[in-house]
Amino acid sequence: MTRFPISRRATLALASLAMLLPVPGHAQATYPNKAIHIVVPFAPGGSTDVLARRLGDKLAAAWGQPVVVDNRPGAGGALGADFVAKSAPDGYTLLAGVTGSNAIAQALYPKLPYDVIKDFAPLTMMVSAPLVLAVNPDVQAKTPAEFLALAKSKPDALSFGSAGNGTSMHLTGEMYKQVTGVSMVHVPYRGSAAMLTDLMGGQIQVTFGDVLVLMPQIQAGKVRALAVTSKTRHPLLPDVPTLDETGLKGFEALSWQGLFAPAGTPPEIVEKLSAEVNKAMQSPDIKDYFAAQGFIIQGSTPEAFKAFVASEVQKWTPIVKNSGAQVN
Numbered sequence: 001m002t003r004f005p006i007s008r009r010a011t012l013a014l015a016s017l018a019m020l021l022p023v024p025g026h027a028q029a030t031y032p033n034k035a036i037h038i039v040v041p042f043a044p045g046g047s048t049d050v051l052a053r054r055l056g057d058k059l060a061a062a063w064g065q066p067v068v069v070d071n072r073p074g075a076g077g078a079l080g081a082d083f084v085a086k087s088a089p090d091g092y093t094l095l096a097g098v099t100g101s102n103a104i105a106q107a108l109y110p111k112l113p114y115d116v117i118k119d120f121a122p123l124t125m126m127v128s129a130p131l132v133l134a135v136n137p138d139v140q141a142k143t144p145a146e147f148l149a150l151a152k153s154k155p156d157a158l159s160f161g162s163a164g165n166g167t168s169m170h171l172t173g174e175m176y177k178q179v180t181g182v183s184m185v186h187v188p189y190r191g192s193a194a195m196l197t198d199l200m201g202g203q204i205q206v207t208f209g210d211v212l213v214l215m216p217q218i219q220a221g222k223v224r225a226l227a228v229t230s231k232t233r234h235p236l237l238p239d240v241p242t243l244d245e246t247g248l249k250g251f252e253a254l255s256w257q258g259l260f261a262p263a264g265t266p267p268e269i270v271e272k273l274s275a276e277v278n279k280a281m282q283s284p285d286i287k288d289y290f291a292a293q294g295f296i297i298q299g300s301t302p303e304a305f306k307a308f309v310a311s312e313v314q315k316w317t318p319i320v321k322n323s324g325a326q327v328n
Helices: 008-020 047-063 075-085 099-108 144-153 168-180 192-201 211-219 267-281 284-292 302-323
Strands: 036-040 067-071 093-098 120-135 159-162 185-188 206-210 224-228 254-262
Touching (some): 036 047, 036 075, 047 120, 047 254, 047 267, 047 284, 099 168, 099 254, 099 302, 120 168, 120 211, 120 267, 120 302, 144 168, 159 192, 168 185, 168 206, 192 206, 211 224, 254 302, 267 284, 267 302
Parallel strands (some): 036 067, 036 093, 159 185
Antiparallel strands (some): 093 254
C-alpha cells in the first residue's frame, strides 16, 4: 500500500478544522449566548410581573444578553407553568413560579398537564410574604386566642372571604380550620378588592389576606390585624404576633415566588442561573422596592429550593383534599 506523506500545511489545516468542530459542553460553557425568556404566568402589572422585569434587567446587564418577559396568564398560573415544563431544557426559557402554580396546583387541578416536582428544575426562591388574619373591627376579638374562642363558640357564624376558590387566601383559611377544628363559611370573590370592601362593610367577618392589600385599611383602623401566618413577625407589622407564637405551633402559610427551569436543564446552567439571580435579589433597589411591598427577600441554592417545594406540595395536598377544593 502506497503511503502519501501529509504536508505541514495540510496538518495545520486539519488542526484548524478540529478547533472549529463543536466540543461537548461548549455551548453550555458559553451560556448565555442568546435571549433568555422569563415566563410570568399572570397578566402584566402584578407583583410577579414586576419582579420578573426587574430581575430581567439585572440579568441582562450582567450577561449582555436580552431578557424577555413573556406573560402567559390563565388557570391560576398553570398555563404558563405548563408552557415552561414542555420547553427545551437549555436555560433559555424560565418560569417565575408561585405557590399556586408550583405547589398547590398539584392537588387542586385533577387533570394538571404537568408535575410540579418532576417537570421542573428549581433555581432559587426569590421572595415570600405571609398572609394576615384580619377581621372587621366589630368582631369581638382583639387577639388570636379571643378569635379562636369566638369561632369555636359559634360554628359557621363567621364567614371568611378570599380572592377565589383555590387561592392561597382560601386554602390558608382551610388550613386554619383543619388545625383548630373550627367551622367557618368560605365566601370566594373574584379578586381581593371586592373581598376587602365586604370585609370593611361587615358582610364577611374574616380574611386571610395579603399584607400589601390590607395594610392601608389596617393603618386606617378599618380592618383589625390579629396575626400573621409566617413563623416570624413581619417587618411592616412588628406588633402583630404570628399564629405559631400564639399557640398554633408549626403553623406557616407563605405566598412565595421562585424561579424554575424545565427539568433536565444541565446542572452547570442551573448553578449559574441560581447564583446570578441570588446576586440580583440582593441589589439595594430590588431589596428596597419589594420590602416596601411587604415581601421578604429570600434566596436559596437549587437543592434547598427543591426541598422546600417538595415540602410545600406535601403540606398543601392534604389541605386541598380535605377542603374539597377543586378547579377543573
